[in-house]
Amino acid sequence: MRIDLNGQTIETQARTLADLLSEQGFESPCVATAVNGDFIARPLRSGTPLNDGVKVEVLSPMQGG
Amino acid sequence: MFYGVDLTSRLMLGTAQYPSPQVLLEAIEASGAEVITVSLRREGAAGGAFRDLLAKSRCRLLPNTAGCHTFREAVTTARMAREVFGTSWIKLEVIGHADTLQPDPFALVEAARVLCAEGFDVFPYTTEDLIVGEKLLEAGCKVLMPWGAPIGSGQGLRNLQGLRTMRAHFPDVPLVVDAGIGAPSQAAQAMELGFDAVLLNTAVAKAVNPVGMARAFGRAIQAGREGHQAGLMLERDMASASTPVFGLAELA
Numbered sequence: 001m002r003i004d005l006n007g008q009t010i011e012t013q014a015r016t017l018a019d020l021l022s023e024q025g026f027e028s029p030c031v032a033t034a035v036n037g038d039f040i041a042r043p044l045r046s047g048t049p050l051n052d053g054v055k056v057e058v059l060s061p062m063q064g065g
Numbered sequence: 066m067f068y069g070v071d072l073t074s075r076l077m078l079g080t081a082q083y084p085s086p087q088v089l090l091e092a093i094e095a096s097g098a099e100v101i102t103v104s105l106r107r108e109g110a111a112g113g114a115f116r117d118l119l120a121k122s123r124c125r126l127l128p129n130t131a132g133c134h135t136f137r138e139a140v141t142t143a144r145m146a147r148e149v150f151g152t153s154w155i156k157l158e159v160i161g162h163a164d165t166l167q168p169d170p171f172a173l174v175e176a177a178r179v180l181c182a183e184g185f186d187v188f189p190y191t192t193e194d195l196i197v198g199e200k201l202l203e204a205g206c207k208v209l210m211p212w213g214a215p216i217g218s219g220q221g222l223r224n225l226q227g228l229r230t231m232r233a234h235f236p237d238v239p240l241v242v243d244a245g246i247g248a249p250s251q252a253a254q255a256m257e258l259g260f261d262a263v264l265l266n267t268a269v270a271k272a273v274n275p276v277g278m279a280r281a282f283g284r285a286i287q288a289g290r291e292g293h294q295a296g297l298m299l300e301r302d303m304a305s306a307s308t309p310v311f312g313l314a315e316l317a
């Protein structure tokens with residue numbers, strides 16, 4: 001399945017958002033996630049299925065003004 | 066008082082654009098700031114180091130929605146920030162124009178309404194417009210953050226009379242001048258006008274010596290606040306001799 005992860009098209013075996021984070025090596029407690037522009041809270045990641053072409057954002061604390 | 070939190074330092078400091086994480090940490094320390102702003106981004110190489118730095122700074126975090134141009138982006142970013150930073154504080158920015166970075170007041174009020182209802186403590190980046198300010202308060206905001214000048218411009222308080230009017234119009238609302246401050250004197254001026262705090266970033270981060278500038282801003286903001294509390298004299302059109310005329314010798 002091909003999905004869009006942080007603006008890059010990738011091939012993934014993951015079936016859920018939680019699987020994707022571990023497959024891609026994200027430290028789960030340190031990131032926040034959104035699917036197709038909607039926030040997905042941490043407890044909902046394992047119950048959030050990924051479909052072909054879905055847009056996933058995985059964001060981290062960074063510098064800001 | 067910002068959402069029940071009393072601050073000793075009235076400087077809120079941004080964490081972007083510093084030459085190194087070490088300089089940032091020293092600048093926070095030198096400024097005396099107790100609140101620092103942070104953002105959410107796709108993680109780059111330095112992400113882990115930044116998390117370590119946040120843990121070291123001991124400051125309260127004010128996550129922002131910088132770069133959001135729509136209601137939806139801003140609301141989603143705020144929800145993500147609350148989870149990852151573990152705070153209900155959010156500096157709500159909804160940008161209306163890419164060049165001026167002027168806030169979009171319509172989307173701002175709508176986003177503030179939704180986020181306040183969800184229990185966020187919203188710090189809205191707004192203009193000095195009084196009606197927008199009233200709408201933000203109606204939406205549930207308990208702090209307003211008018212701009213001094215466009216973000217990163219360093220122009221200082223571009224609409225002094227407008228800010229003065231805003232202060233008078235909202236006497237009991239904490240007001241923070243956010244953005245556009247370029248020099249410590251401008252931050253002091255905002256505090257002398259009676260604003261409750263100043264939020265800035267670029268003026269410190271892009272100084273030749275950011276740590277020295279951070280200290281200067283901390284002191285200027287303290288001086289401006291003390292000046293306001295002490296009560297400024299009224300301006301006069303004409304001169305008025307300060308040395309007494311009584312007892313003046315006749316030497317002519």
